[in-house]
Amino acid sequence: MSMKLSVKHTVDQWFNKIAKNPALSVTVSVLWLTVVGWIAFGWNLGNIGLIDETEPLFAEASRQMFVTGDWITPFFNGETRFDKPALIYWCQAIAYYILGVNEWAVRLPSAIAAFGLICLAFYTVQWYLAKQDELEQVSRPTRRYLTSFIAAALMALNPETIIWARTGVSDMLLTGCMASALLCFFLGYAGKGGSRGQGAGSREQGENSSPLPPALFPNKWYLACYVLIAGAILTKGPVGIVLPGIIVAAFLLYVGRFREVLREMRLFVGILIILGLSVPWYALVIWRNGWNYINAFFGYHNLERFTEVVNGHSAPWYFYFIVVLLGFAPYSVYLPVSIIRLKFWQRSHWRSLERFQQFGLFAWIWFASIFGFFCIAVTKLPSYVLPLMPAAAILVTLLWSDFFQDTEDRQTSSVSSSPTPPLSPTFLRVSGWLNVMFLSVLATALFNITHILGTDPAISNFHELIQKSGLPVIAGVMWLICAILVAGFLLSRRWNYIIGINLLGLVAFIIFVLTPASFFIDRERQLPLRELSAVILQAKQPNEELIMLGFKKPSVVFYSHIHVNYLGLPQEAIEHIKNQAAKGLQPASLLLLAEQKKFLQMELQPDDYKSLSTKGAYNLVRVPFKKKKNEKIDIS
Structure with missing residues (x-):
């Protein structure tokens, strides 16, 4: 016991030393964020080819912008692409200019957006806990740093964030802009003062000053919020302002500060900033493309996606419960107790607190608003709830902050002081055993993954190759060990180690299973297409x-x-070849890339084509146009 206390005392001394040395504090924080960000977003980011089918659509539209210099209208394969606004294409095109046209450049904007978000979240949690210590007139550097480290790690190291931060599409850029805007709003809101608008407001006035005249815009965090919302609108359209607007409005109405805060936010000026930054591109693209853009983007990709099933993306009402459970795994089992801990239904309690103490409530409204919004939407996709993952990370982090205590706190209480009442150990024990069950089920599923996964038409012996790789066994053993360790810490009531075991388990899974698996799938599924593309060139x-x-x-x-x-059907291809042959085109041939089974269905004779290459499940052939004796061109 004395050795245990000695180790804790040493840890406290170390964090005290960090807190007292600003240069060391910044260095340690930057190192932690860099390591977490590199593992989650940077490691092997561009060493795997583009993944069909969505990622290459963005990559090619951005390449067209880069090559043609047309920065207004996105094009793919010779046709306009109005699915998403221009910001993601601009970012990828700029990355092409810096890094060249490659996979690193395609995915870099997503990775940077994710990294910037976890940095801002780290700062926000640090600031919140420092304000709490200031209010209570105590110094708890161990709790403050451990909690901030965990917040950044949970926000980065979860399956949903890792997947989309490593994919060159618009979802992570939207989440980065939207979540950062919400964090900036809270920093501006909390920095203005206490529950009565007094106290800290005068102290923060100088800190929150911005380059704009004080009478026009006195708070730099609100200004940043507006700029980031404009970025979200340029990334994915109206949802970029609708969701933050719902969250902020719901939060302010709940705490009874709607009118007061809207006035201090300079909402009219903020709307002008948002419109000034986002509207010009929309005006230009509509001016150039007219109703084609309006109907395609605002009608089909926004209104219809919310009110109707688009592209067959329907799902049952409980779909997003499963997405959050798996997408925020393995920490998602602690979300219910993290929410119950807040007792958000006690409105009078939350309204009586200082503004900064409402951080947990704000995270819960953020989480619930996005979850509810997309549950109502008819079209459902896993990526839609990506913007709630930062809120989920904050909620679970605040739960664990009660168990990251300094020596002085341990000597006086079982949990440290917080805006929420102490949590009953029963709730945490139940969540902990759910954690053990979840990890055990996950391990069992991975042991039997070949019986769970469907077939992949691009890889004929998919299941056999996975089994031979040994990755299912490695993954299953890893999570089984984690389940045993969590159970051991539950029995010994060492609560603060449990979240670390989950984090270490996921890091090990990324390094030893997910990364080799991604290279394996790329080699078997995407490499044949890249090799055939080189042959085509x-x-x-x-x-x-x-x-x-x-x-x-x-x-x-x-x-x-x-x-x-x-072309979808073999008969379509045959008719198309005949039609092209009849036109007398030069050269008198075309290239045909087909799945082997479709190619066989065309029933071409050996002298009807020339085989150029066969890779994986695909054939590349040249079909020459032939002339019959009556001079009509055919392929028969």
Whole structure:
């Protein structure tokens, strides 16, 4: 016992030393954030090819902007692409200019958005706990730093964030802008003063000053919030302002400060900033494309996605419960107790607190608003709830902050002081055993993953290859060990170690399972298409058409840099070839890329085509146009 206290005392001394040395504090914080960010977002980011089908659509549209210099209208494969606004394309095109046209550049904007978000979250949690210590006139550097470290780690190291931060699409950029805007709002709101608008407000006035005249915009955090909302609108449209607006409005109405805070936010000026930054591109793209853009983007990709099932993306009402459970795993089992701990239904209690003490309530309203909004929406996709993951990380972090105590706190109480009443150990024990069960089920599922996964038409022996890799066994053993360790710490009531075991388990899973698995899947599924794209670049004659039969893989367009004509059925391809032959085109041939089974269904004779390459499940052939004796052009 004395050795245990000695170790804790040493840890406290170490964190006290960090807190008293600003340079050391910054260095340690930067190192932690860099390590977490590199493991979650940077390691091998561009060493895996683009993943069909969505990622290459963004990558190629951005490449077209980079090549043509048209920064207004996005194009893919010769057609306008109005799915998303321009910011993600701009960011990727700028990355192309810096890094060249490659996978690193495609994914870098997503990784930077995620990294910037965890840095701001780290700062926000640090600031919140420092304010709490200031209010109570105590110094708890161990609790403050451990909690901030955990907040950054939970926000970065969860499956949902890792996947989208490593994918070159708009979802992570939207989440980075939206979540950062909400954190900036809270920093501006909490920095203005206490529950009665007094006290800290005068002290924070100088700190929150901005380059704009004080009478126009006195708070730099509100200004940053407006700029980031404009970025969210330029990333994904109206949802970029609708969701933050719902969250902020719901929070202010609940704490009874709606009018007061809207006045101090200079809402009218803020709206002008948002419109001034976001509207010009929308005006230009509408001016150039007219109703085609309005109907496609605002009608189909926004209104219809909310009110109707689009592209077959329907799901049952409980869909997002499963997404959050798995997407925020393994910490998601602690979300219910993190929410119950707040007792958010005690409105009078929350309204009586200082503004900064309402951080947990704000995170809960953030989480619940996004979750509820997309549960109502008819079209459902896992990526839609990505913006609530930062709020989930904050909620679980605040739960654990009660168990990261300094020596002085341990000597006086079982949990440290916080705006929420002490949590009953029963709730935490139940969540802990749920954690053990979840990890055990996860381990069992991974042991039997070949029986759970479906088939992949691009990899004929998919299950056999996975089993031979040994990765399911490694993954299952890892999570089983984690389950045993969590159970041991529960029995010994060492609560503060449990979250660390979950984090270490996920880091080990990323390094020893997820990374090798991603290389394996890339090699078997995407590499054949990249190799065929290289063959196409070498073999294609000027003006020769490329047909893709039986599947749509946009990565071929990105890697081959040529237009692809997609056809679904073998008979369509035969008719198309006959029609092209009848036109007397030069060169008198076309390239055909087809899945082997579709190619066989065309029943071409050996002299009807020339095989160029076969990779994986795909054939690349050249089909020459032939002339019959009556001079009509055919392929028979």
